């Protein structure tokens with residue numbers, strides 16, 4: 001299959017491609033979580049949910065592999081470097097109790113992926129302590145076991161966890177495509193810049209495309 005993408009067409013085989021949905025958890029998308037504690041307006045991020053839901057539905061109908069990630073730390077914070085917890089002056093630090101339970105802690109209400117994009121039984125869901133999904137997780141091995149060579153990305157935030165993971169993946173030899181209307185940032189100009197820098201220099205990090213281009217490719221299969 002081929003997606004009309006920038007800077008040029010993205011060819012992929014669904015059996016060798018995973019849809020990777022980064023950190024669509026309540027902590028970032030809903031008020032009272034980590035995103036808001038950092039001083040951000042989280043309402044911006046909710047706008048991508050319908051487009052992301054449409055892609056996820058189509059991907060599942062075609063039998064494609066789905067990988068969900070959550071930025072999540074262990075309850076004892078053994079995987080949270082003090083530098084990460086103490087940086088800045090957030091209203092709530094990682095591990096503190098907020099309106100959605102302990103901030104950014106695995107298993108807490110705020111750490112759950114939002115209902116609209118919730119993982120199905122059997123889909124891979126990775127808890128990641130870093131911004132990148134490859135750091136200190138089993139993601140690399142899980143993709144290799146399944147013969148995956150290409151990754152299609154959605155999720156938040158574009159310039160933080162999405163871009164970091166795309167760069168990690170690119171260095172590991174994966175072709176990466178970012179769906180432009182299925183990713184968002186608290187800073188619209190950062191989103192725009194991240195998209196530009198990903199696809200610049202002949203796809204130095206990867207490709208970008210609107211979700212409609214992926215849906216069109218799947219529909220013509």
Ligand code: TIU
Pocket residue numbers: 022023028035038071131156157158160161162186
């Ligand atoms: N703050 C911010 O933009 N993002 C994060 O802290 N994590 C993710 O992007 N998931």
